[in-house]
Amino acid sequence: MTHPLLAQAAADVSYWPLGILAISVAFIFVSIIKLKLHPFLALIFAAILTGLLTGDLPGMSTENVGLFKSRVALNDTPADTGNDMLLAVNWSLLAFGNTAAGIGFVVALAAIIGVCMLGSGAADRVVRWLLSVFGEKQAGLVLLSSGFLLSIPVFFDTVFFLLIPLARALSLRTGKSYTLFVMAMAGAGAITHSMVPPTPGPLMIAEGLKLDLGIAMMAGLAASVLPAWLVLFLAKRFDRKFNFPMRDVPGASTSELKTIVDKKDSELPNLFLSALPIALPVILISLVSILNLVAKDSVSGAAWFRYLEFFGSPNIAMLLAALVAIYTLAAQTIREKRPMEGGLMSTLSKALEDPLQTAGVIILITGAGGAFGGMIRLAGVGETIEAVATSYNISLILLAWGATAVVRIAQGSATVAMITGVGLMSAVIGDGSSLPYHPLYIFLAIGFGSITLSWMNDSGFWVVQRLSGFTEKEMLKTWTVMLTAISVAGLLQVLVMAEVLPMKPVPVQKTSQVSSVPALGSAALDGLRLHRRK
Numbered sequence: 001m002t003h004p005l006l007a008q009a010a011a012d013v014s015y016w017p018l019g020i021l022a023i024s025v026a027f028i029f030v031s032i033i034k035l036k037l038h039p040f041l042a043l044i045f046a047a048i049l050t051g052l053l054t055g056d057l058p059g060m061s062t063e064n065v066g067l068f069k070s071r072v073a074l075n076d077t078p079a080d081t082g083n084d085m086l087l088a089v090n091w092s093l094l095a096f097g098n099t100a101a102g103i104g105f106v107v108a109l110a111a112i113i114g115v116c117m118l119g120s121g122a123a124d125r126v127v128r129w130l131l132s133v134f135g136e137k138q139a140g141l142v143l144l145s146s147g148f149l150l151s152i153p154v155f156f157d158t159v160f161f162l163l164i165p166l167a168r169a170l171s172l173r174t175g176k177s178y179t180l181f182v183m184a185m186a187g188a189g190a191i192t193h194s195m196v197p198p199t200p201g202p203l204m205i206a207e208g209l210k211l212d213l214g215i216a217m218m219a220g221l222a223a224s225v226l227p228a229w230l231v232l233f234l235a236k237r238f239d240r241k242f243n244f245p246m247r248d249v250p251g252a253s254t255s256e257l258k259t260i261v262d263k264k265d266s267e268l269p270n271l272f273l274s275a276l277p278i279a280l281p282v283i284l285i286s287l288v289s290i291l292n293l294v295a296k297d298s299v300s301g302a303a304w305f306r307y308l309e310f311f312g313s314p315n316i317a318m319l320l321a322a323l324v325a326i327y328t329l330a331a332q333t334i335r336e337k338r339p340m341e342g343g344l345m346s347t348l349s350k351a352l353e354d355p356l357q358t359a360g361v362i363i364l365i366t367g368a369g370g371a372f373g374g375m376i377r378l379a380g381v382g383e384t385i386e387a388v389a390t391s392y393n394i395s396l397i398l399l400a401w402g403a404t405a406v407v408r409i410a411q412g413s414a415t416v417a418m419i420t421g422v423g424l425m426s427a428v429i430g431d432g433s434s435l436p437y438h439p440l441y442i443f444l445a446i447g448f449g450s451i452t453l454s455w456m457n458d459s460g461f462w463v464v465q466r467l468s469g470f471t472e473k474e475m476l477k478t479w480t481v482m483l484t485a486i487s488v489a490g491l492l493q494v495l496v497m498a499e500v501l502p503m504k505p506v507p508v509q510k511t512s513q514v515s516s517v518p519a520l521g522s523a524a525l526d527g528l529r530l531h532r533r534k
Helices: 004-012 016-034 039-054 062-066 084-120 122-134 136-150 156-174 178-195 200-208 213-241 254-262 271-294 303-311 314-335 344-378 381-391 396-411 414-429 440-449 459-468 472-500 519-530
Strands: none
Touching (some): 016 039, 016 381, 016 396, 039 084, 039 344, 084 156, 084 200, 084 271, 084 344, 122 136, 136 156, 136 178, 156 178, 178 200, 178 440, 178 472, 200 213, 200 344, 200 414, 213 472, 271 303, 271 314, 303 314, 344 414, 396 414, 396 472, 414 440, 440 472, 459 472
């Protein structure tokens, strides 16, 4: 049923916000693809451009700044400076700071966990344990499981760098199945990279849609299972149909591969410590979310639950995992008597420099994406799209997937696609109270949309191609087809589940004077108010 105020907005609201969206997205495409501008600069400039095109921005009063991330109407306070151009910059920077503050610490910790697991051999230990459980006959499943699990706390590129020597070594030992091994581990890694926090992209989606992180993690994992089996099916089919040979690639000589095969388990960290950085944040964060969901009234007053809430908060859980990973790396460094310039602490600090630099770039990009999303909201884009979608009965799940997929295909980066998608959809759905299903389905649709059609403008395409030794044509026949199949299958899965199991959350009664404004109606009025000059 259409909300009365939204129906009125559909008839009266200006369509100029859609023009602003088209111009700003085109600006991002041209800046990244043609001008080769860094995504951070492209997104932050797009945010400012959106503000300049919007004009008539609300003043940055204390109340407006506090309400910036919500769907309640902003006060029509006169601008403090009377200068819309300056407000476009100031609002963009405010949204940048809000987003970076929300995800920055977790992203930095994820980078630390990744490099420490790689340097200590912990990740290798987890893979070897899976091999011992399933056996080499199930090596395809083992590499798929390894890519699936390791890409939750570790960046996709790092996981592929870690696992490709193992895939080559296993193929060298068995004399077959190289295509299966490469596609299985890479495809599974691509899924959790886009679907399961605390990887930066899905973390940004959860933050932008104001979802409980534990619930988002569980939903992302659950929704990734069927696509992972699809990856294994397609990988086996590609192996039978194409059976590409294992070619020499830089940095992976036969002698190095033999070293990996012959390395003893006793030379690696123990399994418990190795797996703990992966399992700890997932268990703690998810446990708090589950208890809040099924037994909140009985546990909320308990003293033990206060401590669990503290250690199960995303920042603390990831910090604990990072400390375990650092300890494991330190212990392994001492055990192997590795050279240490300036002592152990100095060696560890140097080991963490590169991942923290990488994390810093990702934080800048996601913060700029948050600025772009915030300015889309202030431009009234969300209200206009929601009114149009309601009038023409367009599925918001399909809209979320399609908008993200278009950005992904056009500019290549899954993370930038997710940032753009969540910026648009957070403006459209607000707190999700107007949806006939849980906002988690929008989260999943954006994630699957970002996997679509990896091709030559995607850095991940080239990482897989160069390290595997496949040709560009072979990559298009396998990798590109596989990721597109995952994306479409994921979309169908989300559409079906939203219909069969909507899980619409119970609305929370709001008591404050400001938040008592009906979210849907005030948002529609806010969109009209912002564009009264258009």
